[in-house]
Amino acid sequence: MSRLALIALVAAGAFGLAACSSEDQAAAPAAEESAAEGGETAEGGAEEPGDSAEGEAAEAADAFTVTASEMAFEGIPETLPAGTVEITFDNAGEAPHDLVVEELGDETVIPVTDGGGSATGTVTLEPGTYTFYCSVGTHREMGMEQTVTVE
Numbered sequence: 001m002s003r004l005a006l007i008a009l010v011a012a013g014a015f016g017l018a019a020c021s022s023e024d025q026a027a028a029p030a031a032e033e034s035a036a037e038g039g040e041t042a043e044g045g046a047e048e049p050g051d052s053a054e055g056e057a058a059e060a061a062d063a064f065t066v067t068a069s070e071m072a073f074e075g076i077p078e079t080l081p082a083g084t085v086e087i088t089f090d091n092a093g094e095a096p097h098d099l100v101v102e103e104l105g106d107e108t109v110i111p112v113t114d115g116g117g118s119a120t121g122t123v124t125l126e127p128g129t130y131t132f133y134c135s136v137g138t139h140r141e142m143g144m145e146q147t148v149t150v151e
């Protein structure tokens with residue numbers, strides 16, 4: 001074939017129910033269109049789409065607890081699975097701390113929490129490299145940051 005020919009075969013369905021009921025004994029000619037054109041019976045090309053249903057999206061891919069103090073985080077995994085992660089934040093220090101993800105537009109995952117306090121939050125991560133840090137004062141520069149790889 002040298003030409004790209006798109007042949008649309010429209011199988012016009014025979015509306016056999018169109019017989020009016022007002023006439024009596026009108027033997028409806030069962031006009032069954034046995035359209036046997038194109039002798040080739042469609043046999044090949046039975047593609048079986050693989051079962052690509054990957055179930056439901058993971059709700060809570062992971063969860064971890066991070067402990068903040070002066071001036072460090074503890075408990076932030078170096079790697080996380082992609083998805084939504086639930087984070088429990090314990091501020092074991094005296095100064096207020098928070099938890100922010102730089103690559104998400106400095107999204108605040110845990111708001112500023114006073115010393116001795118705790119909070120929870122969630123963050124949804126796609127595969128990539130992220131920097132978790134504390135945005136209070138100069139805490140980040142003082143060590144409150146960690147790189148997390150999401151796979």
Ligand SMILES: [Cu+2]
Nearest residue numbers: 097134136139
């Ligand atoms: Cu801090």
